[in-house]
Amino acid sequence: MCGIVGYIGDSLAAPILIDGLKKLEYRGYDSAGIAVFGEKNHINIIKTQGRLSALEQLVSSENPQGTIGIGHTRWATHGEPNIPNAHPHFNESKTIAVVHNGIIENHNKLRDRLTARGYRFISHTDTEVVAHLLDYYYKKEKNPQKAISMALTRIEGSYAFGILFADERDTVFAARKDSPLAVGLGENENFIASDAPAILKHTRDVMYIGNHEIAVIQKDSVKVYNLDLEETEKETVRIEWDVEAAEKNGFEHFMLKEIYEQPAAIRDTVSPRIIGGNIPLDELGLSENAIKSLRKIHIVACGSAYHAGVVGKYVIEKLARIPVEVDLASEFRYRKPILEDNSVCIAISQSGETADTLAALREAKRQGLFTVAIVNVIGSTIAREADSVIYTHAGPEISVATTKAYSAQIATAYLVALRLALVRSTVTKERFAEYVKALESIPDKIAELLSDKESIQHYAIECAGEKDIFFIGRGIDYAAALEGSLKLKEISYIHSEAYAAGELKHGTISLVEDGTLVVSLATQPDLYEKTVSNTAEVTCRGADVFALTFQDNPALLQNAAFSVILPEIDPLFSASLSVVPLQLFAYYVSLAKGLDVDKPRNLAKSVTVE
Numbered sequence: 001m002c003g004i005v006g007y008i009g010d011s012l013a014a015p016i017l018i019d020g021l022k023k024l025e026y027r028g029y030d031s032a033g034i035a036v037f038g039e040k041n042h043i044n045i046i047k048t049q050g051r052l053s054a055l056e057q058l059v060s061s062e063n064p065q066g067t068i069g070i071g072h073t074r075w076a077t078h079g080e081p082n083i084p085n086a087h088p089h090f091n092e093s094k095t096i097a098v099v100h101n102g103i104i105e106n107h108n109k110l111r112d113r114l115t116a117r118g119y120r121f122i123s124h125t126d127t128e129v130v131a132h133l134l135d136y137y138y139k140k141e142k143n144p145q146k147a148i149s150m151a152l153t154r155i156e157g158s159y160a161f162g163i164l165f166a167d168e169r170d171t172v173f174a175a176r177k178d179s180p181l182a183v184g185l186g187e188n189e190n191f192i193a194s195d196a197p198a199i200l201k202h203t204r205d206v207m208y209i210g211n212h213e214i215a216v217i218q219k220d221s222v223k224v225y226n227l228d229l230e231e232t233e234k235e236t237v238r239i240e241w242d243v244e245a246a247e248k249n250g251f252e253h254f255m256l257k258e259i260y261e262q263p264a265a266i267r268d269t270v271s272p273r274i275i276g277g278n279i280p281l282d283e284l285g286l287s288e289n290a291i292k293s294l295r296k297i298h299i300v301a302c303g304s305a306y307h308a309g310v311v312g313k314y315v316i317e318k319l320a321r322i323p324v325e326v327d328l329a330s331e332f333r334y335r336k337p338i339l340e341d342n343s344v345c346i347a348i349s350q351s352g353e354t355a356d357t358l359a360a361l362r363e364a365k366r367q368g369l370f371t372v373a374i375v376n377v378i379g380s381t382i383a384r385e386a387d388s389v390i391y392t393h394a395g396p397e398i399s400v401a402t403t404k405a406y407s408a409q410i411a412t413a414y415l416v417a418l419r420l421a422l423v424r425s426t427v428t429k430e431r432f433a434e435y436v437k438a439l440e441s442i443p444d445k446i447a448e449l450l451s452d453k454e455s456i457q458h459y460a461i462e463c464a465g466e467k468d469i470f471f472i473g474r475g476i477d478y479a480a481a482l483e484g485s486l487k488l489k490e491i492s493y494i495h496s497e498a499y500a501a502g503e504l505k506h507g508t509i510s511l512v513e514d515g516t517l518v519v520s521l522a523t524q525p526d527l528y529e530k531t532v533s534n535t536a537e538v539t540c541r542g543a544d545v546f547a548l549t550f551q552d553n554p555a556l557l558q559n560a561a562f563s564v565i566l567p568e569i570d571p572l573f574s575a576s577l578s579v580v581p582l583q584l585f586a587y588y589v590s591l592a593k594g595l596d597v598d599k600p601r602n603l604a605k606s607v608t609v610e
């Protein structure tokens with residue numbers, strides 16, 4: 001993870017760097033630092049442990065005057081989150097400063113070699129290896145571009161770098177492989193950033209650096225080279241969305257704002273794809289013949305995106321009658337998956353940068369599968385590498401715990417399932433039309449649920465002292481339970497588990513005792529009686545039940561300590577509704593416990609390491 005920024009121009013660099021880092025704090029917040037040119041080619045590094053606010057204070061007291069600099073906010077991978085391990089890192093003579101996002105996989109080997117040549121290390125990071133390696137090649141080549149390209153050929157792993165050389169005080173250097181990095185193009189000033197919101201205040205024109213490319217950025221020019229130092233042509237992309245979209249807009253937390261943005265996220269994702277009652281979904285990149293001869297779909301993803309994949313499995317199998325396997329991306333890539341002809345792989349990812357998902361996608365591609373990405377971030381690595389992309393239009397998501405991006409992912413799964421079903425004639429035209437109507441009605445029904453958030457807030461406050469919470473459901477409700485449980489544990493630090501309701505009795509029910517909270521989801525008519533029985537199994541052992549169901553389910557409601565009645569919708573789409581009260585529940589429990597809702601401990605939004 002980690003976020004990097006860079007600035008070169010006529011304004012003071014430090015405030016611009018700090019402001020940019022604030023927009024990137026979701027990528028990590030263990031420590032932060034900046035490097036700014038001072039007088040006479042001197043590079044001044046200011047860094048500190050903890051949140052960015054600590055760095056901001058330090059920077060305002062030191063008030064560095066340079067107009068060129070780089071900055072970093074860290075999510076620790078190698079070395080604990082302390083000041084020596086914070087970025088930027090120097091070479092020994094303090095003439096090269098480096099910020100890095102990613103992981104240098106062969107850092108131990110490189111460290112040994114450099115140590116043997118007399119280099120001394122003061123941190124435990126993989127990044128310091130790069131500062132010394134650059135020093136080594138710079139002394140040999142006397143040319144920064146050459147030194148960078150030589151270093152890149154020695155480094156294995158993933159990286160986005162921002163680099164300053166004391167001898168080149170009119171230049172910021174950058175390079176990347178498998179970690180995101182954009183160059184922002186201004187007038188007489190230029191920027192680098194891990195993600196566009198960090199620089200959107202200054203410019204909307206960006207250039208994306210490719211893998212193994214080196215950017216040489218001056219205030220009035222940007223040149224990009226390949227490893228042979230041949231200049232490569234880059235196109236400029238104009239970012240159309242607004243900077244306010246990445247800010248809180250009066251909400252106390254990004255998470256609550258993003259929960260409220262779900263109707264819009266789903267509408268923006270679904271509406272443009274419904275054309276005259278049909279779902280052509282050309283972006284899927286599969287012809288009608290290809291869809292008809294599909295034998296299997298493999299879905300790969302991590303975290304909440306994996307849970308969206310589980311919803312996808314239920315709806316695609318039910319509607320289009322195609323077998324779907326859903327894998328955690330980190331498992332798929334190493335389990336030597338057996339991939340047959342006429343199968344496709346769908347990678348789901350909000351960021352489009354998750355390392356495991358990217359690796360799983362590459363494995364599927366390597367084995368000759370057609371790959372489809374369902375991704376939120378335009379131009380991200382997964383989006384670029386997949387054979388086709390269906391973008392979710394959730395807009396930038398800042399809270400670490402995903403809400404609107406997850407909802408847009410399941411809406412996209414519904415779109416894909418319906419498209420496949422129509423082409424394969426596994427639903428009638430009439431049924432298809434009803435499903436499309438139901439899908440289009442989801443945003444209004446979520447808005448209805450949101451208008452009644454106070455009752456959930458009160459109940460959440462009562463539950464803030466819980467130690468263990470179980471979520472149970474069958475079929476699509478089980479998929480929704482997985483996400484409800486993850487939301488709760490990641491931001492409230494309460495242990496929670498999601499179980500297929502029928503599986504609870506095979507072991508886990510031994511944990512249920514007087515007063516244990518069990519959230520029971522029962523929205524599927526064909527499974528309703530079964531879930532009611534499974535819920536009775538826990539209430540008779542003293543459990544308190546939070547029931548989530550439709551109105552006509554009195555058997556479940558009569559024994560519930562608390563309940564949320566979902567607005568009526570075809571049960572196939574219940575996952576889009578049932579997740580909303582569970583997100584609000586998690587949010588208000590976290591709030592009641594006084595926790596940092598948007599930045600839960602140990603987590604990062606974009607996980608670009610294995």
Ligand code: G6P
Nearest residue numbers: 302303304305349350351354402
């Ligand atoms: C991280 C986030 C999760 C997210 C997962 C996958 O672990 O904390 O909220 O679901 O990564 O992220 P992606 O960007 O691939 O959807």
